[in-house]
Amino acid sequence: MALKLGSASLWETNAMGLNHKADKRLAALHGVDVRSSFLKPVKATSGYSNNAASLINDCVVISGKNFHQMATVGKSTNIVWHKCPVEKFDRQELLMQKGCVIWITGLSGSGKSTLACTLNRGLHSRGKLTYILDGDNVRHGLNNDLSFKAEDRAENIRRIGEVAKLFADAGIICIASLISPFKKDRDDCRALLPEGDFIEVFLDVPLEVCEARDPKGLYKLARSGKIKGFTGIDDPYEPPVNCEIVLQQKGEDCISPCEMAETVISYLEERGYLQA
Numbered sequence: 585m586a587l588k589l590g591s592a593s594l595w596e597t598n599a600m601g602l603n604h605k606a607d608k609r610l611a612a613l614h615g616v617d618v619r620s621s622f623l624k625p626v627k628a629t630s631g632y633s634n635n636a637a638s639l640i641n642d643c644v645v646i647s648g649k650n651f652h653q654m655a656t657v658g659k660s661t662n663i664v665w666h667k668c669p670v671e672k673f674d675r676q677e678l679l680m681q682k683g684c685v686i687w688i689t690g691l692s693g694s695g696k697s698t699l700a701c702t703l704n705r706g707l708h709s710r711g712k713l714t715y716i717l718d719g720d721n722v723r724h725g726l727n728n729d730l731s732f733k734a735e736d737r738a739e740n741i742r743r744i745g746e747v748a749k750l751f752a753d754a755g756i757i758c759i760a761s762l763i764s765p766f767k768k769d770r771d772d773c774r775a776l777l778p779e780g781d782f783i784e785v786f787l788d789v790p791l792e793v794c795e796a797r798d799p800k801g802l803y804k805l806a807r808s809g810k811i812k813g814f815t816g817i818d819d820p821y822e823p824p825v826n827c828e829i830v831l832q833q834k835g836e837d838c839i840s841p842c843e844m845a846e847t848v849i850s851y852l853e854e855r856g857y858l859q860a
């Protein structure tokens with residue numbers, strides 16, 4: 585790619601393109617003329633988190649032959665986003681599907697893991713590439729430094745949201761299954777993704793039903809005071825207000841995990857996620 589600074593032509597040696605409007609505007613501000621005939625067609629994908637609050641500083645730096653958009657994000661200073669010519673769109677073409685995040689929230693015992701696995705099987709048998717991020721499982725590794733205090737739950741959810749975003753960017757249908765009790769934490773994860781790509785599924789199962797199931801005996805321990813801060817017992821759960829799918833348990837009638845998975849698959853099919 586060629587850049588002209590005054591009368592000198594600069595050739596950028598790496599594969600990073602100045603192919604979004606903000607780059608060009610900043611280039612113009614710094615007196616750099618971008619020869620647009622050398623640029624790839626523009627795709628509106630910025631690598632930055634769209635959480636504006638985390639983007640503190642953003643400036644253009646020209647050093648030697650390189651033209652960089654330098655940023656400070658959170659505590660990371662002087663960082664530069666590296667773009668690659670193979671993008672999400674290309675991966676989706678390869679996979680014949682669209683990357684997205686299915687975010688399953690609900691109380692412990694509501695059936696999140698069961699639904700995640702059933703959905704995974706259903707999509708896999710249709711030839712779709714999926715990956716499950718289960719709260720319990722991620723806490724065995726990446727998040728094993730986090731407790732169940734509100735701030736640690738928030739960090740657990742934030743990290744899973746960021747990982748889910750990467751999976752979606754890879755073109756994969758990512759199924760995140762975690763209690764995620766706080767609305768704000770879920771909404772922050774939603775904000776990481778393009779409109780429509782975050783599909784929140786609420787497993788609306790009453791506490792009494794979850795407690796009666798109690799497959800791990802955790803409610804019993806929580807009731808006897810042996811576990812403190814257990815969601816639904818002595819820790820809050822904020823139900824979603826406007827989520828994409830509600831799977832409600834009505835009285836004694838249980839919707840089977842297969843029926844639930846079919847509901848989610850139909851939703852994906854109708855919105856074009858099961859094709860490129």
Ligand SMILES: Nc1ncnc2c1ncn2[C@@H]1O[C@H](COP(=O)(O)OS(=O)(=O)O)[C@@H](OP(=O)(O)O)[C@H]1O
Pocket residue numbers: 691692693696697718719720723732736737738740741761762763764765800802811812813814815819
């Ligand atoms: N205090 C407390 N509250 C709730 N749950 C607890 C707690 N302690 C341990 N567990 C077990 O951890 C699983 C929930 O982990 P998550 O990562 O999904 O929770 S959260 O989203 O950070 O709130 C949860 O798994 P599920 O039953 O699959 O939901 C429990 O097995």
Ligand SMILES: Nc1ncnc2c1ncn2[C@@H]1O[C@H](COP(=O)(O)OP(=O)(O)O)[C@@H](O)[C@H]1O
Pocket residue numbers: 690691692693694695696697698699797799838839840841
């Ligand atoms: N749709 C359902 N109907 C009846 N029982 C279910 C259903 N989904 C899950 N279960 C049962 O409920 C218990 C909790 O399910 P699980 O998937 O582990 O929940 P969570 O991941 O939300 O803690 C398990 O014993 C599971 O077999």
